[in-house]
Amino acid sequence: MSAVTPTGRRIDRARLRRRRFIDLAYWFAVAAAFTLLAFVLLHILGYVFVRGVQSLGLETFTTDTQGLAGGLRNAILGSLELSGFALLLAAPIGVSAGIYLSEWGGGWVGRIARFMSDVLVGVPSIVLGYFGYITMVLYLGWQFSMAAGAITLAILMLPYIARTSEMALRAQPWSLREAAYALGAGERRVVLRALLPAARGPIFTGILLALAISLGETAPLIYTVNWSNYSWNGHFTHEPVAYLTYVIWSYIGEPYASAHKLAYAAALLITLMVLVINLGARALLWRRR
Amino acid sequence: MFRFRWAVGGIAVLLPLSLLVIAGFLLQYSWPAIQFNGLGFLLNNDWNLGRMYGNPVTVRGELVLPGASYGVLFLIGGTLLSSLIAIALALPLGVLSAVFLSAGLRGVARAAASFLVELLAAVPSVVYGLWGYVVLIPFLGHHLYPLLADTLGRIFPAFAEPTGSGYGLFTAGILLSFMIVPLIAATLRDALDATDSALRESGVALGASRIEVMRHILLPGQRTVIAGASILALGRALGETMAVLMVSGNALNILPKNIYDPVSTMAAFIVSQLDSAMQDPTGMAVRSLAEVALLLMAISVLVNGAAQTLLWLSGRRA
Numbered sequence: 001m002s003a004v005t006p007t008g009r010r011i012d013r014a015r016l017r018r019r020r021f022i023d024l025a026y027w028f029a030v031a032a033a034f035t036l037l038a039f040v041l042l043h044i045l046g047y048v049f050v051r052g053v054q055s056l057g058l059e060t061f062t063t064d065t066q067g068l069a070g071g072l073r074n075a076i077l078g079s080l081e082l083s084g085f086a087l088l089l090a091a092p093i094g095v096s097a098g099i100y101l102s103e104w105g106g107g108w109v110g111r112i113a114r115f116m117s118d119v120l121v122g123v124p125s126i127v128l129g130y131f132g133y134i135t136m137v138l139y140l141g142w143q144f145s146m147a148a149g150a151i152t153l154a155i156l157m158l159p160y161i162a163r164t165s166e167m168a169l170r171a172q173p174w175s176l177r178e179a180a181y182a183l184g185a186g187e188r189r190v191v192l193r194a195l196l197p198a199a200r201g202p203i204f205t206g207i208l209l210a211l212a213i214s215l216g217e218t219a220p221l222i223y224t225v226n227w228s229n230y231s232w233n234g235h236f237t238h239e240p241v242a243y244l245t246y247v248i249w250s251y252i253g254e255p256y257a258s259a260h261k262l263a264y265a266a267a268l269l270i271t272l273m274v275l276v277i278n279l280g281a282r283a284l285l286w287r288r289r
Numbered sequence: 290m291f292r293f294r295w296a297v298g299g300i301a302v303l304l305p306l307s308l309l310v311i312a313g314f315l316l317q318y319s320w321p322a323i324q325f326n327g328l329g330f331l332l333n334n335d336w337n338l339g340r341m342y343g344n345p346v347t348v349r350g351e352l353v354l355p356g357a358s359y360g361v362l363f364l365i366g367g368t369l370l371s372s373l374i375a376i377a378l379a380l381p382l383g384v385l386s387a388v389f390l391s392a393g394l395r396g397v398a399r400a401a402a403s404f405l406v407e408l409l410a411a412v413p414s415v416v417y418g419l420w421g422y423v424v425l426i427p428f429l430g431h432h433l434y435p436l437l438a439d440t441l442g443r444i445f446p447a448f449a450e451p452t453g454s455g456y457g458l459f460t461a462g463i464l465l466s467f468m469i470v471p472l473i474a475a476t477l478r479d480a481l482d483a484t485d486s487a488l489r490e491s492g493v494a495l496g497a498s499r500i501e502v503m504r505h506i507l508l509p510g511q512r513t514v515i516a517g518a519s520i521l522a523l524g525r526a527l528g529e530t531m532a533v534l535m536v537s538g539n540a541l542n543i544l545p546k547n548i549y550d551p552v553s554t555m556a557a558f559i560v561s562q563l564d565s566a567m568q569d570p571t572g573m574a575v576r577s578l579a580e581v582a583l584l585l586m587a588i589s590v591l592v593n594g595a596a597q598t599l600l601w602l603s604g605r606r607a
Contacts, residue, residue, distance in 0.1 A: 030385045030392075041412070093300055093303055119593050126556045188292075219531055245413060245415045270413055271416055
């Protein structure tokens with residue numbers, strides 16, 4: 001069936017109807033795909049929050065784990081300390097690498113370094129953990145320890161920080177560099193006084209996201225830090241450390257209700273930390289825009 | 290004059306250097322295992338530490354426990370199969386979600402929805418594992434798998450009974466797909482947003498609807514981006530450890546017969562076997578685990594290198 005428009009064009013109504021139907025089917029498919037993803041995420045978050053809040057108590061924060069019961073003070077502190085030390089190592093190195101790649105990394109050296117740091121992002125964290133195990137735990141004889149874990153996490157964070165810093169610095173306009181050089185500043189001063197302050201928002205965002213990733217890691221720590229029922233005693237080597245993600249994977253497999261409570265509480269705490277850091281990082285970026 | 294540049298460059302070298310050092314140490318440490326295992330490492334299906342209390346014997350110049358053999362074909366199979374299932378599920382899900390984010394929403398709703406998808410990538414692997422262990426496994430084992438076996442199983446033998454308890458290959462693939470979807474969706478959405486608006490406008494001017502512009506004009510232009518992001522996501526799936534470890538059933542020395550069978554992957558196996566491997570007084574078991582790690586690293590470097598090259602060719606990466 002066809003009709004004619006005032007301008008004389010013929011409209012094939014059956015064809016139009018088929019196009020509308022295909023359009024509708026596509027809209028349905030894309031909305032369904034997104035709904036499924038949103039449902040999964042909200043289910044994970046909701047489940048972890050409900051079970052976690054039920055399992056939290058004051059003693060979660062004030063006592064150490066005792067076997068498969070007790071609190072999580074040792075693990076909370078341990079997670080923060082491990083990621084904190086890793087950040088102290090990775091942030092200056094990563095930002096420096098970002099500066100080099102953005103300012104002088106145009107040649108083949110920079111291109112190779114950039115490619116390799118992108119590849120390093122893709123190396124599975126368990127491989128980094130095994131590397132930490134054979135080099136630091138076995139060869140250097142540090143045993144399961146804070147140092148081995150923090151250095152392993154730092155290697156994991158490095159490429160993220162370097163690449164986000166590079167992107168942040170590159171986004172700064174050439175006129176900024178030209179103005180600084182024109183005022184007679186040397187390379188060091190241009191970078192430290194003009195470029196870094198201008199790019200500090202996105203750089204900080206990258207560092208925060210790397211911190212969130214390291215807080216959520218488990219596999220490399222099983223190999224380098226192991227587990228301790230006590231709070232960290234300040235020794236960087238020869239002393240295992242507790243951390244939250246260990247509690248989740250190891251205690252949920254135990255048959256006791258007290259162990260499950262600890263696992264849910266740990267899952268809630270680590271998820272909250274990661275979400276808060278992510279939200280903070282994005283808020284930082286958003287406010288500066 | 291240029292001391293600052295050299296200092297910063299010296300620090301920057303640490304980054305590629307750490308990649309080389311990791312590969313070098315793994316190779317050096319696993320060398321005896323590579324010598325002992327030979328090609329059988331990749332082709333055989335028998336991970337066996339040997340008799341723990343026997344006297345070590347010398348085989349092919351290496352000191353090992355009697356009866357020890359290390360073949361990891363089942364790990365290669367489990368890793369590749371679970372990752373391929375993950376990609377097969379995540380690719381349509383990710384592309385459709387990216388289309389929804391790019392064409393279906395605007396303003397605040399769009400920013401919130403994009404943030405939601407990206408949050409999926411931020412949830413720690415072990416929390417996925419926990420959710421998979423207590424929520425996904427009972428649901429799949431009791432509801433979805435019997436249904437699948439009853440319907441698809443009549444046509445495809447891989448979906449047929451027995452469906453098992455819910456631990457296994459398909460569960461690992463489903464969980465992995467949720468973990469890698471955000472990478473595909475976010476990369477593709479950014480690429481779609483960055484396309485020249487003249488392209489979009491010319492499509493609309495020809496009378497195409499928004500979805501038709503997307504299907505016939507925008508998506509075909511993003512083929513390399515989709516391929517690159519998928520390979521990147523595949524690399525992520527290959528290396529995932531904790532979530533897979535908690536839902537895969539940790540099969541030893543068997544290849545899956547159907548899609549529900551328990552499997553193990555290289556990454557999960559390394560974690561689960563360390564305790565028993567450390568019992569081996571000759572150390573060959575730990576060295577063989579290092580060989581597994583080296584193999585996993587080689588695969589992920591290859592996969593990532595390919596993805597970076599593709600994305601670089603498409604102009605999405607500097």
